[in-house]
Amino acid sequence: MPHTNRHRTTRRTVVRALAATLAIASLATVGGCGEAARAAAKANANEITIWTHTAGSEAELAGVQQIIKDYNASPDKKATVKLQSFPQSSYNDSIISASSANNLPCLVDVDQPNTPYWAWAGILEPLTDKALLERAGDLMESGKGTWNGDLYTVGYFDATVALFARKSVLKKLGIRVATVDEPWTKTEMNDALAKLKASGEWTYPFEIGTADNKSEWYAYAFGPILQSFGGDLVNRKDYQSSDGVLNGKEGKEFAHWMRDLVAKGYISSKGGSDTALDFVNNKSGLLYGGIWSMSTFQKYAKDYDDIVVMPMADFGHGSVTGGGSWTVGMTQSCPNKAAAQDYIRFSLQDKYIATMAKAGMNIPTTTGAQQLVPEFSKGGDMQIFTKISKKYVKMRPETPAYNFISTEFRKTIGDIMNGADVDTWLDKAVNHIDGNIQGADGYRKN
Missing domain, CATH: 3.40.190.10 (Periplasmic binding protein-like II)
Known part of the structure; x- marks a missing residue:
């Protein structure tokens, strides 16, 4: 469909309407970032931030911190990655609030079924990096968030x-x-x-x-x-x-x-x-x-x-069976999309997928990572979930x-x-x- 102002207005109206209903506490989580912070972020595209919902989950948060630490220590890094964590209960509200204020970071966690809405609302940008897309091909179908044929988010683990x-x-x-x-x-x-x-x-x-x-x-x-x-x-x-x-x-x-x-x-x-x-x-x-x-x-x-x-x-x-869990995606407003996608690709190494999946004892989304988690490798007592998901998963409707x-x-x-x-x-x-x-x-x- 060709782009029209009516479509754009509808999306913005919905996003603003949602933002208007947020609790003051949710607004406070992002209220500290003002015009100066936005200008600084745009001026310094060599520093990008990822927002995560894992503030209440020590093991998952530690996994994200380790990925960021390793990426920042890599000689091939395209930017320095910083982390801001939120409690899961207020996370979505914080995203909507930041979106309405044009104050989003480069990378965000996304609950997989929310991907189409966030894409439609102008929050997410499709992932297009060739190396990233090639690696994404190794993921279970339930480890990807898509809309209208485009890939927007990828995940380390799945639940069923x-x-x-x-x-x-x-x-x-x-x-x-x-x-x-x-x-x-x-x-x-x-x-x-x-x-x-x-x-x-x-x-x-x-x-x-x-x-x-x-x-x-x-x-x-x-x-x-x-x-x-x-x-x-x-x-x-x-x-x-x-x-x-x-x-x-x-x-x-x-x-x-x-x-x-x-x-x-x-x-x-x-x-x-x-x-x-x-x-x-x-x-x-x-x-x-x-x-x-x-x-x-x-x-x-x-x-x-x-x-x-x-x-x-x-x-x-x-x-x-149901499928799809938390994933990570890139925002439309990210000033350094090459670095954001490079970080996502880096994070999809089997060792990191295994760490993130084991943190919540969920299905690792690659075959290689499954071999690194005893419970999901051959003979493991959780392997049956991988089999059920691979054979019978039907994603929740990919619609906003x-x-x-x-x-x-x-x-x-x-x-x-x-x-x-x-x-x-x-x-x-x-x-x-x-x-x-x-x-x-x-x-x-x-």
């Missing part, structure tokens, strides 16, 4: 979701242990839930994280189930409408299945606040959770060796509308699980989503 059960429980109830190559079918999934419920051992035998109704967990974890049924959050041909994919036949089947989980007493629509710890304490017999659940099991489960990791069931259109879609989906599925009419609520969600997309002129690229 899976089913967790105890082998002894499955054996006792005559339930097959699903494998990456042979997930449960929809019939097997329903039979397993019925057997777990009939055993009488748990009030709610299945835990899927319904209590996490403030984040994007519903879209990240339940969106893949919808996709396995054959529906989706939005039509991916052009990302202009959810009509027919969210409220079509398959979408309705998915929504009815989710509601039946509650109606049959398989899950609680309220859920537990720490699903992994609840599973350790045998409050559920089957858990659908993130890779991060393993850290809890490793720390607290005395029967750790009895816990089995399985892909989510195949509901008719293949097993589907994603955050709105995610929020709308969360409210809609939450209401349906609590008894709202499936057809009415799905149609209403589609109307809201399509209205948001139309109101932003389709979120089209420049």
